[in-house]
Amino acid sequence: MLTRRKLLASTPALAVAVATPAAAVCTMPTSEPDAELLRLGAEFERQYEAWKPYWRTMHAMGETWQEFARSGRFADFMDAWRTPEGDAYEAAIETNNEKLTRLDELAKRIRAIPPSTLAGLMVHARVCRFDCLPLPKLEEAREDWDWDVECLTGFLEHVERMAGSAVQS
Template identity: 35%
Template sequence: MPNVPIRATGEAAPAVSRRAFLRTSANASAAVVAASGIAVLTSSSQAAEHPDAELVALGIEFDALFAQYKSSTTKAEAASEAFQAARPAPTEGGPAFEAWWADYSVAVDGDWGPSDEWSERVAAVTEKIRALSATTLAGFAVKARTLRFDLAKWGDSPEPMLDWDWDDESLERFVREIEAAGGGRTLA
């Protein structure tokens, strides 16, 4: 990380990257929420006593299903990338590409099956979540988390904002702020 000279002291301080700033901001937001005493709702028993009990319970179910979806999708993407690295697709269409596509389908389609199944299960839960009205920040946090699935943003990748567009980054920051305010959850 490059250092930035500070003229007043004659010293140099590390330059702050946008990623480091956002991570620090998210952690600070989570600390403020934790200090303010907002309850963290992470179990079904805690959720049952909450005004948005059904929504929070669906959020817990969503989180578990979404984790499975991400895992299966990551495995399928790895299989796809491995196949394409070993055997790049022809640049021209026609019979050569059709043969490549047939081989790709045989080799990789089975890896996408679990991802598709988990996607359908997550979609069913997100439909239920969308149908309910949120009345608390915890309920809004559940709805915000589903945006990651609806918009294919994973949010908790090791470096989620490295290559994202500004709209993606803004959405992720919004979701994290709602999560922090609604239940103390933060992915930063």
């Protein structure tokens, strides 16, 4: 039977990592089994946090566009978002998509590296959450989630919690 003690004793990399978040776990030396995966996980977290404000801006502009569209006032919308540099809504979409593309490329690199430690599994769980659960869904009140979203999120939270606990032990 695999106990937590046996698991920890069998994976020395777990004793080296110092924190639960993937961003903090990247402090492991490069000779550890999941060093590259942990480094990519930390970069993923930084890029994900940097992307969210751009997504929110684009999303808010999109909601405004829908309000103008329902009232048939497309020209008013275009005038509201036009700047000397061009169309601010189009620029918001373009910036969001550029950041999202970089984030997705990083997620692909992470998915290509099989984890060999619980810390690495935690990085994969975080990327799986990004891949499978869109940001708008995660920003809804939890009681409004569909059953599949609730189940997958709960499972990934358990993986992250268990991996994080083992890493800290």
